[in-house]
Amino acid sequence: MTSWHTLPRAAFDLETTGRDPLDARIVTASIVVVNGRSEILHTKEWLVNPGVPIPVEASEIHGIYTAQAQAEGIDAATAVAEISAYLADLFQTMPVMAFNAAYDFTVLDREAKRHGVAPLAPAPVIDPYIMDKQVDKYRRGKRNLSVMSEFYGVPLLNAHTSAADAAATIGIADALATKYPKLQVDPLELHGAQVSWAAEQAAGLQEFFRRKDSAAVVNGEWPVRG
Template sequence: MNSWHERPRAAFDLETTGRDPHTARIVTASLVSVDEGGDPVQEREWLVDPGVEIPAEAAAIHGVSTERARAEGLDAATATAGIAEALAGLFDAGIPVMAFNAAYDFTVLANECARYGLQTPTATPVIDPFILDKQMDRYRRGKRTLVALCELYGVRLEAAHTSAADALATIGVADALARRYPGLCIDAAELHARQIGWCAQQAASFQEWLRRTNPEAVVDGVWPVRLMPAAV
């Protein structure tokens, strides 16, 4: 049986209004599907009017202003429904979806679906190069951003921080990890299950380190969708 990185697969990426996945709104979304050899066979993109102001800091990263989103974007409910439907189709077909730091993107999507009364797709199988890299090379120093991992694994990344470019680069990094670490070349559903445990362990280790200076530090290790924190 071929490994997941030698079979049809896809990648998902969002650009949003902010860093907090519980409050961020979708501005752009991309879903890229590739064939067994990693060549793109379909690219779907959404430009969204999030219904709120896009902060200048966020616009500076992804290049979409409030004015452009309002003039050219789909309304948020329609766009979210389309994104959720497209992802559900892939998951129902058993096609793994790559997402870098997947807990961010899928949490944003889950909150958007809840906001508009839509059904959230069950996110499985998901493959997250951010989790895989931390697990396979846990003591390496330096940044673990998508840009940094593209440089490390020799993956071409053009127009970083646009959702389409980031999605395609995510597939490239995931494939590079599979080639470097044969232990990752297992069934996609089994790899998804292992990442749940790996993320929890990574979060617990980071939380322990933070608590050396901040006893109240909390790191959420739930993956790939994190629930809204309970009100205090």
């Protein structure tokens, strides 16, 4: 069987106004499509006017400030419709990678509902964050994009720009598939496995948190949180 990491595939990344996916607004979006040799075929990018002020702490991470977004960005409703349509077309023929996919696809889902756009049903999604936690459960340390790029030897230039983060996501996913052949399954099968893995990982984290806070809740829904 030819594995997904040697076939055409895409990656999706957002930069936003904040950390909470239920409330964050899209500021930039990037979708990168590569061929079976990992050569970039297409890169599609959006700069969005989120309709709300961008907090300075968010701007300092991704480099887009409110004035630029208002002057140069397209309106959020148009952007959300275009991003959703572009992804829906890709899902017809290939998997889409997203690092910590439950964040990006939940933001997109909430933005769609906020602006009256039909929500996307994302599948098959491949999430190197969830896969790494599953195949290397006991490795200590952080598992953010920068750390994992270094760990797997994947270049990450211009970190926290959505295009660079999307390209690095593909590289990390490919490295995982190469190192762990059990991940080389049909993308829809892998998608279903990640739904279960995300729920199990969240349950374990919730159990840990409840040692100090009996009311702690960790949402394990993936790739879109309810």
